[in-house]
Amino acid sequence: MPTRKPTPDGVARPRLTVMRDVAKLAGVSHQTVSRVLNNHPNVREETRARVLDAMRSLNYRRNLAARTLVTRQSDTLGIIGFETTLFGPASMLHGIESAARDAGYMVSIASVRDLDRRQVLEAVDRLTQHSVDGVIAIAPKQSVTHALAQAPPSLQCVAVGGAGESDAAPTVSIDNALGARLATQHLLDLGHATVHHAAGPPDWPESAERIEGWRRTLYAAGAVVPPVEHGWWDAESGYEQGHALARDPSVTAVFCSNDRIALGVLRALHEAGKRVPDDVSVVGFDDMPDSGFFVPPLTTVHQDFGELGRRSLALLLEHMTHTPAAELPPPNHVLVSPQLVVRASSGPARPDCTRT
Amino acid sequence: MPTRKPTPDGVARPRLTVMRDVAKLAGVSHQTVSRVLNNHPNVREETRARVLDAMRSLNYRRNLAARTLVTRQSDTLGIIGFETTLFGPASMLHGIESAARDAGYMVSIASVRDLDRRQVLEAVDRLTQHSVDGVIAIAPKQSVTHALAQAPPSLQCVAVGGAGESDAAPTVSIDNALGARLATQHLLDLGHATVHHAAGPPDWPESAERIEGWRRTLYAAGAVVPPVEHGWWDAESGYEQGHALARDPSVTAVFCSNDRIALGVLRALHEAGKRVPDDVSVVGFDDMPDSGFFVPPLTTVHQDFGELGRRSLALLLEHMTHTPAAELPPPNHVLVSPQLVVRASSGPARPDCTRT
DNA sequence: TGCGCGCCTGTGAACGTTAACACGTAGACG
DNA sequence: CGTCTACGTGTTAACGTTCACAGGCGCGCA
Known part of the structure; x- marks a missing residue:
């Protein structure tokens, strides 16, 4: 009964627990489980508790691929890196990653060996296929910012750590x-x-x-x-x-x-x-x-490279959630002061x- | 006709091109497109060319979330990092990432602030939800390797850069x-x-x-x-x-x-x-x-930290593709010589x- | 001629989730 | 007492891919 499909070759895939299993155990529909998971307000407190219990006892993990498929957002951010072996870039990467985690995002990296337009666009492409919700480029040279401008407009990009003041993309940099x-x-x-x-x-x-x-x-x-x-x-x-x-x-x-x-x-x-x-x-x-x-x-x-990373993440998030209807658009350039x-x-x- | 769903609120999502679109343009079924994409041998050369043309002219990108959903593999590897701001860890990270790219994998990172078992398992959990195919832990302390042993057995893990010779997980380290x-x-x-x-x-x-x-x-x-x-x-x-x-x-x-x-x-x-x-x-x-x-x-x-990273990736891949039927199992410990x-x-x- | 076996292709059903809609119940208000 | 709205829940249909299976067609061989 646990395996629904007899798999002809005899090697049954280890059927993982899904929403339906949780729903059955809790005596509700899978949609209610989904609602609990997404903190939908309209769920009776007692039902919510029952569902949560069921999830715990089955050790349920939601399948993010399925979620991404339908919502078209992956809670993943992409980072384009260059020479991430150096102290500066490595610290920015770390700053971004840890801030991203706090904001509930996963981080994928795509480094490039050289900073020419082609490689940067290739990196953007790889990230796009993995349906990242936004991109931060650790971009010391302007070619990167320019390349970013050619990314699909639906994808928000931010450049950090190079020159300020480019109109091609929002930037965060040191003064x-x-x-x-x-x-x-x-x-x-x-x-x-x-x-x-x-x-x-x-x-x-x-x-x-x-x-x-x-x-x-x-x-x-x-x-x-x-x-x-x-x-x-x-x-x-x-x-x-x-x-x-x-x-x-x-x-x-x-x-x-x-x-x-x-x-x-x-x-x-x-x-x-x-x-x-x-x-x-x-x-x-x-x-x-x-x-x-x-x-x-x-x-x-x-x-403060870490700060630079955090600020770039914050800026990206602002640009991602910004709707044209909102009053004031987020800034296009952030300058951090050194000491x-x-x-x-x-x-x-x-x-x-x-x-x- | 491009939008199939009138979306009641009037804000139509920008329908992206999918296999069916390519198929229609090429005059084949979506399954044939899939075959071309996955280099299935049984496709007539001329058909393949026609499909490829169609993909190019529509600027088609395959949706990896959908693929992951059904195949249960994401072509993504997870990295658990610690103090990735230091030269050693940063270089290993870079070595892993660049080798992973060559092998066709994307890389997601999940750093931990401390190396206790709980945080490491939490990181594994985050990576699992994003259905990574394997995990490399930049793991200087043994608590990490031990925590790794508690990861779901279906998930291959490798530890790099700490102590050699732990039975908890395969390791790669410097002598x-x-x-x-x-x-x-x-x-x-x-x-x-x-x-x-x-x-x-x-x-x-x-x-x-x-x-x-x-x-x-x-x-x-x-x-x-x-x-x-x-x-x-x-x-x-x-x-x-x-x-x-x-x-x-x-x-x-x-x-x-x-x-x-x-x-x-x-x-x-x-x-x-x-x-x-x-x-x-x-x-x-x-x-x-x-x-x-x-x-x-x-x-x-x-x-050579970069080499360490590359070796750990190679070892992970070997362990991932290894089937019990195969002759000799991959090594459990790799030791790299310093100079x-x-x-x-x-x-x-x-x-x-x-x-x- | 008939049969089997490769090649190439298409059809339908998964995968696990969220979105859209429908339904029933309870309280508010005329 | 009827209608309207808010709430809680279930049902069904997407999302875009791969997998399993079913054919059709051409060729070799008995």
């Missing part, structure tokens, strides 16, 4: 310009004549915005704007840029586009015999977990180098 | 004992009388296994086994342990349970005026992305400290 300004101004305030910059890759908006913020701050202070070298986001790149900087005696302060670059710069300066912060001050960006234990502990701009964390790698300029 | 031996022996070979150890948390198998490997190696070499201090996995903990080690003049070599601890130890030694490697040699574990740019560049034990990477933080012992 990179502000961060750069905090770092640069901090060094100027310490009396440095100017601040050099060890930049990240030129085609990443995060890098570009930090350069712009740094440049503007110097300009506003009437300081010379030194030329910029570009590199990748890692310590090796910082090491190379650091060598060049160490050779130039006029360099007394360096703002690095992230903490890993700063680590490389610190090592290059150390090898060149320059003391930090006595000879040269160094400031990073990100506040990675252990940057407080570099030699010396790194002054840096803290960004300066002063530690030991930045200090006052030597008297002979102070700007006039 | 921590071997790694510890490589590090310790390397230092002994450099002439150090003995090797001190800055350990991780005592209740993590990874930490315990490294201690054991280190202890065994010292014992085999007839060296004194110094007492162990425990800490957490971060640089702060290494910094604290490093202070104590710096005070003890007999310390000439330190093996750290991971690179972050090593970073803290390096800073503590630096502040105490000890030179590395001239006065004290330091070896880490993990080979994090930038450990080659610490001051000095860190000698460490490299573990020693010698850089500048380890060097020969000072003559007066060489062991006799």
